[in-house]
Amino acid sequence: xxxxxxxxxxxKPWVLHVSFPGPHPPFIITEGMNESIKTRPFPVSYDNDxxxxxxxxxIRRSYASEIENIDKLFKRLxxxxxxxxxxxxxxxxxxxxxxxxxxxxxxxxxxxxxxASVHVPLIVKGPGVAAGRVEDMPVSxxxxxxxILDQAGAEMPHPVYRATLAxxxxxxxxxxxxxxxxxxxxxxxxxxxxxxxDTHTMKIVCCPRGCPKGNSRIPSEAPYPQLMAFNIKVDxxxxxxxxxxxxxxxxxxxxxxxxxxxxxxxxAKLHLxxxxxxxxxxxxxxxxxxxHRGEQLTDNNGQLGMxxxxxxxxxxxxxxAGDGRxxxxxHRGQQLNDQEGSAQLTGSKDExxxxxxxKADAGKVFITGQSGKKLQDFNGSPKVTPSADxxxxxxxxxxxxxxVEVSGKFSLHSGPVAAGGTHxxxxxxxxxxxxxxxxxxxxxxVISFTRLRIRGIGAAAAGTSASDGQAEESLFLASxxxxxxxxxxxxxxx
Numbered sequence: 001x002x003x004x005x006x007x008x009x010x011x012k013p014w015v016l017h018v019s020f021p022g023p024h025p026p027f028i029i030t031e032g033m034n035e036s037i038k039t040r041p042f043p044v045s046y047d048n049d050x051x052x053x054x055x056x057x058x059i060r061r062s063y064a065s066e067i068e069n070i071d072k073l074f075k076r077l078x079x080x081x082x083x084x085x086x087x088x089x090x091x092x093x094x095x096x097x098x099x100x101x102x103x104x105x106x107x108x109x110x111x112x113x114x115x116a117s118v119h120v121p122l123i124v125k126g127p128g129v130a131a132g133r134v135e136d137m138p139v140s141x142x143x144x145x146x147x148i149l150d151q152a153g154a155e156m157p158h159p160v161y162r163a164t165l166a167x168x169x170x171x172x173x174x175x176x177x178x179x180x181x182x183x184x185x186x187x188x189x190x191x192x193x194x195x196x197x198d199t200h201t202m203k204i205v206c207c208p209r210g211c212p213k214g215n216s217r218i219p220s221e222a223p224y225p226q227l228m229a230f231n232i233k234v235d236x237x238x239x240x241x242x243x244x245x246x247x248x249x250x251x252x253x254x255x256x257x258x259x260x261x262x263x264x265x266x267x268a269k270l271h272l273x274x275x276x277x278x279x280x281x282x283x284x285x286x287x288x289x290x291x292h293r294g295e296q297l298t299d300n301n302g303q304l305g306m307x308x309x310x311x312x313x314x315x316x317x318x319x320x321a322g323d324g325r326x327x328x329x330x331h332r333g334q335q336l337n338d339q340e341g342s343a344q345l346t347g348s349k350d351e352x353x354x355x356x357x358x359k360a361d362a363g364k365v366f367i368t369g370q371s372g373k374k375l376q377d378f379n380g381s382p383k384v385t386p387s388a389d390x391x392x393x394x395x396x397x398x399x400x401x402x403x404v405e406v407s408g409k410f411s412l413h414s415g416p417v418a419a420g421g422t423h424x425x426x427x428x429x430x431x432x433x434x435x436x437x438x439x440x441x442x443x444x445x446v447i448s449f450t451r452l453r454i455r456g457i458g459a460a461a462a463g464t465s466a467s468d469g470q471a472e473e474s475l476f477l478a479s480x481x482x483x484x485x486x487x488x489x490x491x492x493x494x
């Protein structure tokens with residue numbers, strides 16, 4: 001490798017790509033390499049119950065020894081650059097194509113979306129680069145291409161190579177989402193990461209065919225699309241799934257259209273029930289409270305009841321009441337109340353309206369009032385009781401978004417007929433709602449319509465009549481079914 005520098009061009013910029021075969025399984029090292037690391041301590045793998053602690057330590061020492069060996073090879077290469085007299089005019093970038101699970105979550109290898117596999121080093125050295133600067137803004141290895149082209153004064157070949165690397169001490173890294181992914185016969189995922197603030201760096205994962213194994217704390221290898229989100233700033237082991245938060249749904253708008261549609265729609269319809277493992281993730285959302293009998297708690301004109309329907313009367317808004325408790329507000333704006341040991345509805349928000357959510361078995365919860373009694377579905381009649389058995393368990397799931405009135409200019413394009421003959425409308429380009437519509441559904445990117453009224457301005461749409469430059473027509477969905485989905489995107493023209 002050093003010899004390649006002897007034939008470098010002398011009259012124009014040059015780039016040398018140097019690749020090393022390790023560190024890589026089976027992590028076999030020489031006696032000399034072992035001598036350097038044999039007594040060093042290393043943390044054991046995270047959440048690994050299949051390999052003994054002693055064997056984990058041996059594996060990690062061998063891995064570290066291979067990295068140390070690459071450091072020595074780096075030095076040989078950099079010494080050669082120094083000998084040519086060009087070190088002060090040379091940029092050096094050190095990075096990796098993938099990480100290594102190294103036993104975390106009982107997994108070795110790569111090809112999974114978890115942090116140990118996709119989070120890699122990136123070090124830049126050269127003229128104008130601030131020595132010792134550590135940047136916590138997520139960047140992509142693809143950004144190194146843009147950095148190299150910028151320094152060479154070359155033309156940018158593709159907009160994907162965005163300038164997310166900073167050179168100077170005062171220059172900031174662009175606050176942009178970064179992307180990763182892999183598609184093979186057996187594995188398919190996409191990852192988007194963005195720093196939201198100093199305490200939150202959100203990572204969202206979409207797996208259209210279920211996420212691969214490698215995270216022992218989150219259900220994976222499911223037979224359906226999965227959407228997962230983590231705050232990797234404080235949870236690098238990805239143990240708490242935040243896929244029910246507005247921040248996660250907002251970030252998902254950066255997925256490619258196919259991944260966006262599959263993971264977002266599927267999560268919205270079916271699989272946000274995973275949030276019942278930590279129902280407080282649904283604070284600020286509208287939810288259904290489903291009893292052990294499979295019925296939903298309802299506010300029937302001011303009277304608590306149970307119903308098999310999942311409509312507006314069964315929706316409750318869960319908000320933070322402080323002290324780890326929540327308010328549960330019905331569609332009529334009344335609070336669920338534990339007043340002197342009985343379940344009622346009231347208009348106030350005081351101690352009697354505060355409820356504690358306690359985990360029960362199988363992803364269910366107990367809903368406990370200020371009296372210490374638990375909400376119960378007693379054969380279709382809501383009440384509170386001091387017991388804690390099967391009659392007191394509830395499942396809390398996200399409710400579909402309420403219908404919203406959308407105004408503004410949008411472009412609708414006919415999409416493919418989905419399985420079962422359902423016809424969909426999809427936008428041209430981006431797959432995200434804009435303006436008031438997005439705010440109204442708290443980040444959800446899919447709205448269901450029974451009927452959509454379209455008003456064309458300046459020209460008549462096909463099948464409508466124009467009058468004074470305006471056209472108005474009621475558009476009924478082709479199948480006539482409730483819940484047909486339309487995705488809206490902004491457009492310059494109506």
